[in-house]
Amino acid sequence: MYRTCAFCNGKLDGDGGPTNLGVGRRLAFDEWKGRLWVICPRCSRWNLAPLDDRLERIEALARAAGDGRVAAATDQVALIRWRGYDLIRVGKPRRLEFATWRYGERLRARRQEQLKFVVPMTVAAVGLAVAVNVAAGGSVGVFVWNTPRLVKRIYVEMVGRRKIVLVEPPICERCGSVMLLRARHLERARVTTTAREGMALLLTCPSCGAEGTMLTGADAQFALRRGLTFLNLARGGRQRAEDAARLVEGAGGPHQLIHDVARRELTLRSLAPDRRLALEMAVDERAEVEELERQWKEAEEIAEIADGMLSADPTIDEEVRRLRERLDEKKER
Numbered sequence: 339m340y341r342t343c344a345f346c347n348g349k350l351d352g353d354g355g356p357t358n359l360g361v362g363r364r365l366a367f368d369e370w371k372g373r374l375w376v377i378c379p380r381c382s383r384w385n386l387a388p389l390d391d392r393l394e395r396i397e398a399l400a401r402a403a404g405d406g407r408v409a410a411a412t413d414q415v416a417l418i419r420w421r422g423y424d425l426i427r428v429g430k431p432r433r434l435e436f437a438t439w440r441y442g443e444r445l446r447a448r449r450q451e452q453l454k455f456v457v458p459m460t461v462a463a464v465g466l467a468v469a470v471n472v473a474a475g476g477s478v479g480v481f482v483w484n485t486p487r488l489v490k491r492i493y494v495e496m497v498g499r500r501k502i503v504l505v506e507p508p509i510c511e512r513c514g515s516v517m518l519l520r521a522r523h524l525e526r527a528r529v530t531t532t533a534r535e536g537m538a539l540l541l542t543c544p545s546c547g548a549e550g551t552m553l554t555g556a557d558a559q560f561a562l563r564r565g566l567t568f569l570n571l572a573r574g575g576r577q578r579a580e581d582a583a584r585l586v587e588g589a590g591g592p593h594q595l596i597h598d599v600a601r602r603e604l605t606l607r608s609l610a611p612d613r614r615l616a617l618e619m620a621v622d623e624r625a626e627v628e629e630l631e632r633q634w635k636e637a638e639e640i641a642e643i644a645d646g647m648l649s650a651d652p653t654i655d656e657e658v659r660r661l662r663e664r665l666d667e668k669k670e671r
């Protein structure tokens with residue numbers, strides 16, 4: 339049984355969970371093609387599992403995935419959390435309607451991150467205020483009352499100052515200055531699309547205020563996520579996962595929502611809060627699963643060759659056919 343990554347020689351983690359492989363915490367599988375991989379915690383490459391009993395292992399994994407929670411999904415790739423494991427189901431196209439749940443998870447994670455900052459700061463500030471209050475004979479109660487709000491403002495300010503570091507810093511076409519961007523500068527950015535590179539972002543220059551450059555590809559995605567995180571925190575209002583999910587699904591999916599926003603040519607600041615949250619969720623989701631999709635394509639290419647060489651034994655093909663038939667039966671029921 340393999341224990342180390344075939345690519346980086348690092349130790350694989352986990353115990354394989356339902357697969358009985360004895361190794362693996364992040365497991366990817368393709369029911370349709372009968373593939374199973376253990377994902378390396380160090381280099382993220384996908385290690386193909388041995389052929390013996392692979393179909394039984396995949397079945398066990400698919401069952402667990404059915405009880406798990408879908409964290410992100412496209413038509414081709416679903417990331418499912420089940421107990422301590424990350425299960426990645428690839429290949430079999432299916433329509434997933436778990437948007438509300440997915441976005442709810444994201445919002446919860448964000449609130450937790452915020453609390454990690456706000457709670458200790460508040461406790462420290464309140465402790466200090468109580469000490470001062472005692473010394474002053476109980477006259478500074480107002481200060482204690484306002485502390486959480488103040489701490490929240492500090493937190494928002496901090497997120498707004500996060501630098502947006504790109505491989506090549508953009509240069510303003512109008513004034514020629516190098517744009518040193520922070521999350522809060524994205525307020526007046528606009529989402530657009532280009533024929534060649536998909537989503538793009540028009541940026542306003544912090545020095546001269548003109549719309550001075552356009553980011554594309556991964557840069558656009560990265561900057562947009564930073565900017566939206568800040569704006570949704572600073573001017574979020576009530577954030578409800580179900581509203582965001584409804585908007586994304588109503589638009590026809592994350593991809594379509596991004597296009598709709600681009601068509602309207604509004605700055606990020608002037609988007610309605612619920613729509614802005616939906617945009618953030620859509621962009622986040624695409625970024626996460628696009629990365630998984632890329633890794634899967636690479637792993638599948640290797641698997642096709644490796645399995646082809648190993649399965650001179652025709653019973654494997656027979657087994658895959660058997661499993662497919664069973665899946666079809668399940669679908670019909």
Ligand SMILES: [Zn+2]
Nearest residue numbers: 343346378381
């Ligand atoms: Zn590795």
Ligand SMILES: [Zn+2]
Nearest residue numbers: 510513543546
């Ligand atoms: Zn400029």
